[in-house]
Amino acid sequence: MARYTPPPQSKLGQIFDVIVLLALTVGALYIPLWLGMAGSAQLHDTVDAPSWESLQQNATMVEQWAKLGFADAEAAAPLITARFDYSFSFFALIAVIVTVLGYYTMMLKLSEKEYRDVIAEKFGEE
Amino acid sequence: MSDITRNTPGIAEASEAAPTQNGGLLRVLGPAHIWALGVGIVLVGEYMGWNFAVGKGGAYAALIACWFAGILYSCVAMIDSEVTSTVAAAGGQYTQAKHIIGPLMAFNVGLYLVFAYTMLEAANAITVGFLVETVAGMTGHEGLNPQPFIVLAIMFLAWLNYRGVLATLTFNLVITAFAFTAILILFLATSPLFGESPLKHAELMTGLPYGWLGVLAAMHFGLWFYLGIEGTCQAAEEVRSPSRSLPFGTLAGVMTLAIAATLTWYLCVGLMPWEYLGQSGAPLFDAARMSGSTALTVLLGIGTLFATLASANGCINDASRAWFAMGRDHYLPSWFGAVHPVYRTPYRSIIFLVPIALIFALGAPLDQVITFSILSGLLEYTFMPLNVIMFRRKWPLDTIKRGYEHPFHPVPAIVLLCLCGITFFAVFLGYGTQLVAMIAFYIVVSLWFHFRRYRFVQRAAQFTMPWPKPQGY
Amino acid sequence: MQIWDLAEYAAWALSALLGIYIVTDWLKTDSRYSEEELTSSREGQLEAITEQHEL
Numbered sequence: 006m007a008r009y010t011p012p013p014q015s016k017l018g019q020i021f022d023v024i025v026l027l028a029l030t031v032g033a034l035y036i037p038l039w040l041g042m043a044g045s046a047q048l049h050d051t052v053d054a055p056s057w058e059s060l061q062q063n064a065t066m067v068e069q070w071a072k073l074g075f076a077d078a079e080a081a082a083p084l085i086t087a088r089f090d091y092s093f094s095f096f097a098l099i100a101v102i103v104t105v106l107g108y109y110t111m112m113l114k115l116s117e118k119e120y121r122d123v124i125a126e127k128f129g130e131e
Numbered sequence: 132m133s134d135i136t137r138n139t140p141g142i143a144e145a146s147e148a149a150p151t152q153n154g155g156l157l158r159v160l161g162p163a164h165i166w167a168l169g170v171g172i173v174l175v176g177e178y179m180g181w182n183f184a185v186g187k188g189g190a191y192a193a194l195i196a197c198w199f200a201g202i203l204y205s206c207v208a209m210i211d212s213e214v215t216s217t218v219a220a221a222g223g224q225y226t227q228a229k230h231i232i233g234p235l236m237a238f239n240v241g242l243y244l245v246f247a248y249t250m251l252e253a254a255n256a257i258t259v260g261f262l263v264e265t266v267a268g269m270t271g272h273e274g275l276n277p278q279p280f281i282v283l284a285i286m287f288l289a290w291l292n293y294r295g296v297l298a299t300l301t302f303n304l305v306i307t308a309f310a311f312t313a314i315l316i317l318f319l320a321t322s323p324l325f326g327e328s329p330l331k332h333a334e335l336m337t338g339l340p341y342g343w344l345g346v347l348a349a350m351h352f353g354l355w356f357y358l359g360i361e362g363t364c365q366a367a368e369e370v371r372s373p374s375r376s377l378p379f380g381t382l383a384g385v386m387t388l389a390i391a392a393t394l395t396w397y398l399c400v401g402l403m404p405w406e407y408l409g410q411s412g413a414p415l416f417d418a419a420r421m422s423g424s425t426a427l428t429v430l431l432g433i434g435t436l437f438a439t440l441a442s443a444n445g446c447i448n449d450a451s452r453a454w455f456a457m458g459r460d461h462y463l464p465s466w467f468g469a470v471h472p473v474y475r476t477p478y479r480s481i482i483f484l485v486p487i488a489l490i491f492a493l494g495a496p497l498d499q500v501i502t503f504s505i506l507s508g509l510l511e512y513t514f515m516p517l518n519v520i521m522f523r524r525k526w527p528l529d530t531i532k533r534g535y536e537h538p539f540h541p542v543p544a545i546v547l548l549c550l551c552g553i554t555f556f557a558v559f560l561g562y563g564t565q566l567v568a569m570i571a572f573y574i575v576v577s578l579w580f581h582f583r584r585y586r587f588v589q590r591a592a593q594f595t596m597p598w599p600k601p602q603g604y
Numbered sequence: 605m606q607i608w609d610l611a612e613y614a615a616w617a618l619s620a621l622l623g624i625y626i627v628t629d630w631l632k633t634d635s636r637y638s639e640e641e642l643t644s645s646r647e648g649q650l651e652a653i654t655e656q657h658e659l
Contacts (some may be wrong), residue, residue: 009590011461019464022584026463026576027487030246033572034495034503037564065334066404072421073407085406089187091344091560101559101566108570109513115581116233121604123234127591128600154644220647272608279615286622293626368647459647469642471633482630595648 008126048088055082156221157475159297160370165363165380167304168448170387171441172251172359174310177388177395178415178438179258180501184352186409187561188345190336190400195346196353197396199550201389204357206547207512208385209537210519212378215364216534218596219373221477222456223364223449224511224518229460230596231522234588236514238580239573241457243511244365248450249484250504251359252285253491255443257500259284261412262436281492284443289485292447295474296369303444306437311391313434314415318394321402321422329422330401337405350550350557351505356392358508359442360384361515365449374534447481447488454480461588462580502562506569509558513551516544525601 014022052059055078057067062078062085075081184193211224220226225244229237260277267275291299321329339345363381370376399414402421411417419431455477458467471478491500520541528536537543558566634642 011587011589014461014464014587019466022464025579029572029576029579030487031490033568034491034499037568038495038499062404063334065331069331069335069402069404069421070407073403073417075407081407084410085404087406087410089341089348089561091341091348093560093563097563098559101555101563104567104570105555108574109517111574112236112239112577113232113517115577116236118233119235119581119585120233123590123594124601124604127594128604154641156645222647226647267608270608275608276612279612279619282619283615286619286626290622290626293629456647459643459645465643468645469639470645472637472641473633478630478633482626595646597648 009122048090049083050086050088052082052086055079055086060085154470154472155475156368156470156477157296158369158371160300160366160376162370162376162380162383163304164297164300165366165370165376166383166387167300167307167441168366168445169360169363169381169384170311171303171307172248172362172445172449173357173384173388173442174307174391175255175258175438175442176355176358177314177391178310178435179413180254180355181352181392181395182399182408182411182414184349184355184409185400185405187341187352187557188347188349189338189340190396190405190408192339192341192346192349193353193400194393194396196349197356197392199350199553200353200356201385201392203354203512203547203550203554204360204385204388206543206550207361207515208381209543210515210547211361211364212381212535213533213537214519214522215367215377215381216374217531219367219370219377220456220595221365221368221452223367223453224361224514225453225456226367227364227518227522228514229593230598231518231525232514234462234585234593235577235581238457238462238584239577240511240514241453241462242573242576243507243514244362244453245450245484247504247507247511248359248362248446248453249488250491250500250507252443252446252450252488253495254497254500254504255439255446256281256284256488256492257497258413258439259436259443262432262439265413266432278493282489284440285485285488285492288440288444288447289481291444292451292481293471293474293476293478296366296448296476299444299448300366303441307441310434310438310441311387313430314391314394317415317419317422317427317431318398320424320427321398321418330398332401335401335404340405344560347553348557348560350554351561354505354508354554355501357385357388358505359445359449360388361511362445362449365452368452378535447484450484451477451480454484460593462584499565502558502565503569506558506562506566509551509554510569510573512547513555516541516548516551519544525603526598527602530602531598 057078060078060082062070070081181193184196188196214227214231215223218227218230222241223244225237225241228240260281263280264275264277291302319325323330341348360381363377363384367373367377395415399408399418402418403411403414408414413435416431416435419427454463454467457463458465458480467477467480467483469479470476523540555566
C-alpha cells in the first residue's frame with residue numbers, strides 16, 4: 006500500500022485548529038448554563054414555623070446542628086427539607102441511551118476504518 | 132531516521148540502542164512517585180465533593196456507592212495496569228487507544244483526559260480560594276477576594292511543572308503523604324480506641340431518604356472518591372521501570388483510596404447529620420472542627436489545602452502529558468509536541484493549559500466544573516473495557532510479553548461496563564442535559580477530527596510499539 | 605485586617621512574577637533552539653531500549 010504523506014500545516018492553520026477546539030469546549034460547558042438547563046433541581050418543602058420535632062431531629066442531631074452553628078430549627082430547616090427531584094420521563098431516558106450508544110458505535114466504526122489503514126501501511130498488505 | 136526502520140518490530144537502530152535521551156522526556160520516577168501522582172490527584176475527593184453522594188441518597192447510600200465505585204476502580208486499575216505495563220508512553224490511555232482501537236477513539240480519549248484533568252484542576256483552584264476565604268473569615272476578615280489565590284495556585288503549580296517532573300512529583304509525594312496521614316490521625320483521635328469518642332452513629336444514622344433510587348443516584352458522586360487514579364499512566368514515559376512501577380503504584384493507590392474513603396465516610400457520618408453533610412463544602416474540615424480540638428482543626432485545614440494543591444499539581448502534569456502526546460502525533464498542531472531542552476518537560480502544553488484552567492476556575496460554577504470532569508472520566512472508563520477486550524483479542528497472551536496480566540478476564544471488563552452503565556443513569560438523574568451536551572460536543576469534535584484534522588496525521592508512524600501484527604488484520 | 609489586604613497584593617505580585625518567568629523562559633528557549641531540536645521527541649523511542657516485548 007502506498008505510504009500516505011500528510012500535507013504540512015501552516016502556522017495559521019495550526020492556530021485556527023486550536024481556536025476551533027477551544028470554541029467547541031467552552032461552548033459545551035457554557036451553552037447548557039446559558040440556556041438555564043444546567044444543574045440538578047432541588048425541591049424545598051416549606052414548613053411553617055419549623056421546630057426540631059417537626060423536622061424529625063432527635064436530641065443528638067440537635068446537639069450536632071448547634072455545634073455546626075445552627076442555633077435553632079429555623080436556620081437548619083432549608084438544609085433539612087431540601088430534596089432532589091429524581092422524576093424523569095422515559096422518553097428522555099431513551100433519548101440519552103440512544104445518544105450514548107450512537108456515540109460509541111459511530112466512534113468504533115470510524116476508528117476501525119482508520120485503524121485498518123494504519124495496520125495496512127505499517128505491516129504491509131498480505 | 133525514517134519512521135519505517137524505527138517501527139520495525141524487534142529491531143532497534145544503532146542510534147536508539149545508545150542510552151541517550153535526545154529531546155525526549157526524562158526517565159527519573161520511581162513507584163512512590165506513581166503512587167503520589169495517582170493518590171495525590173484523588174485524595175482531595177475525600178476532603179471535598181464525595182459528600183454530595185450523601186446528599187443524593189443518604190449516609191448508607193454513600194457507603195454503598197463508595198464500595199461499588201471501589202469495585203469499578205479496581206477493575207479500572209487492573210485493566211489499565213495490564214495495558215499500560217505494555218504500552219509505556221506519555222499520553223497513557225490515549226496511546227493505548229491509538230494502538231488498540233484506532234485513531235479517532237484515541238483522539239476522543241486524549242480529549243477526555245485533558246478535560247477531566249483541566250476541569251479538576253480548575254475545581255481545585257476554586258477550592259483553594261474558598262479555603263483562604265474561610266480562614267480569613269475565621270480570623271475576622273470579611274469580603275476577601277479569592278481570585279488572587281486561585282491565580283497564584285495555578286501559576287505556582289504550572290511553574291513547578293515547567294521546571295521538571297522529579298521536583299513536581301516529589302513535592303506531590305510529601306503533601307499527599309501529609310494529607311493522608313491527617314485523615315488517619317483524625318480517625319484515630321475520634322475513634323473509641325482512645326477514651327471517649329465524639330462519634331454518635333447510633334443516633335445520627337437514618338434510613339435511605341430516597342429509597343434505592345437514591346443509592347443509584349449516589350453513584351454519580353461515588354466516583355469522586357477515586358476519580359483520577361487512572362492518571363498514573365500519564366507518567367509512563369518518565370518512570371524508570373514502567374512495567375513494574377505502574378501496576379504497583381496504581382494498585383497500591385486504589386487500596387490506599389479505598390481505606391481513606393471508608394475512614395472518611397465513617398467519621399463524617401458519625402459527626403454530622405446527613406442533611407448537613409450532603410451539602411458541606413469541606414466535610415473533613417467540618418469534622419475536625421466538631422471534634423472540638425484546635426490542633427485537629429489546624430491539621431485538617433492544612434490537609435485540605437495540601438490535598439487540593441496535590442490534586443491540581445497532578446492534573447497539570449497529566450493534562451499536559453496527554454496534550455503533548457497528541458501534538459507529537461499531529462492530532463493537534465505539532466507545535467505542542469515540543470520538550471524543553473533543559474527541564475525536559477512538555478513546556479508548551481503546560482503553558483497553553485494555564486489560561487484554560489484560569490477561564491474555568493474564575494468563570495464557571497464549581498458543580499458544573501466537577502460534572503464536566505466526572506463526565507469526561509466516565510466516558511473514559513467506558514472506553515477501557517472495550518479497549519482491553521480488543522487488546523486480548525488482537526494480541527492474545529502468548530503473542531506479546533506483558534508486565535502484568537489481570538486475572539479473570541473478561542469478568543473485570545464486563546463488571547466495569549455494567550457499573551459505567553449504572554453511573555450514566557445516575558448522572559442522567561441529576562445532570563441529563565449536561566450529559567447530552569457533552570456527548571454532542573464529542574460527536575461534533577469526532578467528525579471534525581475524522582474529516583479535517585486526520586489528514587495531517589501520518590498513518591503507520593502512529594503505531595510505535597514493537598509489537599507483531601494484530602490478529603484478524 | 606490589614607494583613608489580608610497585603611496577602612491579596614502579595615498573591616497577585618507572586619502570580620505575575622511566576623507568569624513572567626515562565627513566559628520569558630519560553631521565548632528564550634524558542635529562540636535559542638531550532639524547532640527540529642525541540643520537537644525531536646518520539647513516542648516509543650525509549651521503549652525500544654528498556655522494554656523487551658519478545659517472549
